Amino acid sequence: xxxxxxxxxxxxxxxxxxxxxxxxxxxxxxxxxxxxxxxxxxxxxxxxxxxxxxxxxxxxxxxxxxxxxxxxxxxxxxxxxxxxxxxxxxxxxxxxxxxxxxxxxxxxxxxxxxxxxxxxxxxxxxxxxxxxxxxxxxxxxxxxxxxxxxxxxxxxxxxxxxxxxxxxxxxxxxxxxxxxxxxxxx
Amino acid sequence: xxxxxxxxxxxxxxxxxxxxxxxxxxxxxxxxxxxxxxxxxxxxxxxxxxxxxxxxxxxxxxxxxxxxxxxxxxxxxxxxxxxxxxxxxxxxxxxxxxxxxxxxxxxxxxxxxxxxxxxxxxxxxxxxxxxxxxxxxxxxxxxxxxxxxxxxxxxxxxxxxxxxxxxxxxxxxxxxxxxxxxxxxx
DNA sequence: ATTCAGATTGACTAATCACTCCACAAAAAT
DNA sequence: ATTTTTGTGGAGTGATTAGTCAATCTGAAT
Numbered sequence: 001x002x003x004x005x006x007x008x009x010x011x012x013x014x015x016x017x018x019x020x021x022x023x024x025x026x027x028x029x030x031x032x033x034x035x036x037x038x039x040x041x042x043x044x045x046x047x048x049x050x051x052x053x054x055x056x057x058x059x060x061x062x063x064x065x066x067x068x069x070x071x072x073x074x075x076x077x078x079x080x081x082x083x084x085x086x087x088x089x090x091x092x093x094x095x096x097x098x099x100x101x102x103x104x105x106x107x108x109x110x111x112x113x114x115x116x117x118x119x120x121x122x123x124x125x126x127x128x129x130x131x132x133x134x135x136x137x138x139x140x141x142x143x144x145x146x147x148x149x150x151x152x153x154x155x156x157x158x159x160x161x162x163x164x165x166x167x168x169x170x171x172x173x174x175x176x177x178x179x180x181x182x183x184x185x186x
Numbered sequence: 187x188x189x190x191x192x193x194x195x196x197x198x199x200x201x202x203x204x205x206x207x208x209x210x211x212x213x214x215x216x217x218x219x220x221x222x223x224x225x226x227x228x229x230x231x232x233x234x235x236x237x238x239x240x241x242x243x244x245x246x247x248x249x250x251x252x253x254x255x256x257x258x259x260x261x262x263x264x265x266x267x268x269x270x271x272x273x274x275x276x277x278x279x280x281x282x283x284x285x286x287x288x289x290x291x292x293x294x295x296x297x298x299x300x301x302x303x304x305x306x307x308x309x310x311x312x313x314x315x316x317x318x319x320x321x322x323x324x325x326x327x328x329x330x331x332x333x334x335x336x337x338x339x340x341x342x343x344x345x346x347x348x349x350x351x352x353x354x355x356x357x358x359x360x361x362x363x364x365x366x367x368x369x370x371x372x
Numbered sequence: 373a374t375t376c377a378g379a380t381t382g383a384c385t386a387a388t389c390a391c392t393c394c395a396c397a398a399a400a401a402t
Numbered sequence: 403a404t405t406t407t408t409g410t411g412g413a414g415t416g417a418t419t420a421g422t423c424a425a426t427c428t429g430a431a432t
Contacts, residue, residue, distance in 0.1 A: 003380085019292055019293045019294075021207020022207070024418075024420080026418090034381090036381085036421085037379095037380065037382065037422085040420085040421060046419095105288050105291055106288065143345060143349060144345050148363075151341025154340075154341075155334055156337075159333040163327070177330075210389060211391080212388090220410075221410060221412055222390095222391085222413095223391095223392085223410065223412065226392080227408090227409065227410075228409095230391095231390080
């Protein structure tokens with residue numbers, strides 16, 4: 001019974017349902033089954049809690065797949081593995097994914113200065129840069145490529161969550177959308 | 187000196203900087219140069235103000251360009267016109283654009299039941315459906331196409347705001363990104 | 373057994389919040 | 403000229419909030 005984690009999970013649930021502003025710390029403590037004081041024992045401020053939750057979720061996500069090219073793996077296979085890994089994580093964890101979106105387009109975004117998370121993005125970027133150098137990917141600015149890929153993924157995810165097709169149909173759309181993406185960037 | 191508009195503009199500025207939760211109505215009134223009472227005279231609740239601001243901005247946006255195929259205009263030209271119109275609006279009105287993003291991924295989203303705005307989306311959708319029927323666009327579900335296009339646009343916009351290239355370079359990237367998009371969907 | 377550091381509680385507080393109310397001013401309608 | 407409606411201000415209110423604090427509990431080390 002890790003109270004710290006219970007608090008994060010309670011906060012996640014309430015933030016996504018009612019927004020940051022709409023969920024008082026007292027409700028978070030209540031939902032987590034701990035006292036007000038305990039919450040502030042672990043997180044000095046509400047802001048700190050919000051940022052900690054973001055880091056927690058992003059860390060979970062990063063443990064789902066390994067950002068590097070495995071031996072004998074083609075560039076396309078690496079990209080597909082990462083794309084699918086991220087996509088299925090987002091589909092299986094819609095609340096977490098929604099939270100990251102809310103966070104990213106909020107003023108809290110600028111309060112984030114977490115080395116580990118920025119490092120992770122950096123590894124994706126250099127993987128892409130390498131693929132540009134070996135002329136596998138189009139010679140576009142690497143950040144532009146990164147943006148194209150992630151916004152593509154966000155879009156498909158949103159569509160799948162909204163239309164909620166059968167599992168097979170879903171897999172088909174995801175594979176199809178990766179092909180479209182790959183055509184776009186190579 | 188339209189106080190109603192002053193309130194909306196003040197709210198826009200503060201919401202984007204501090205978030206919905208981080209800006210009290212008293213600060214909005216202060217920034218707008220009106221009294222607390224005046225604010226609540228025009229908007230019964232804070233929620234109502236937030237939604238009114240969204241409708242206000244979306245209405246302004248929709249006045250920037252006309253969602254329909256002009257006489258003698260190719261489908262590609264129509265789509266490019268709309269894409270560029272939206273993109274340049276977003277680049278020239280970053281605060282407004284940021285606000286719409288914040289709003290769309292917030293719980294306020296569900297409080298929106300504005301006919302005019304939903305109608306507008308519907309017109310875009312049917313424009314796309316027609317292009318699918320005439321086999322100009324790929325035979326994908328129309329909502330998927332819509333999502334692909336708008337997330338593409340969001341992504342490029344984010345990239346341009348972050349990297350802030352020279353005006354010519356910017357135009358080049360936008361044109362290039364439309365070509366990429368067009369290849370992707372046809 | 374005693375000590376001690378961290379965990380946990382919940383009542384408490386000072387500040388802040390959304391929103392009200394009423395007095396009055398300006399304008400519009402009669 | 404008089405009434406009515408609408409706009410405006412700003413002090414005021416009760417509820418709510420983030421965050422504090424002193425008291426107790428727990429469990430491990432000595």
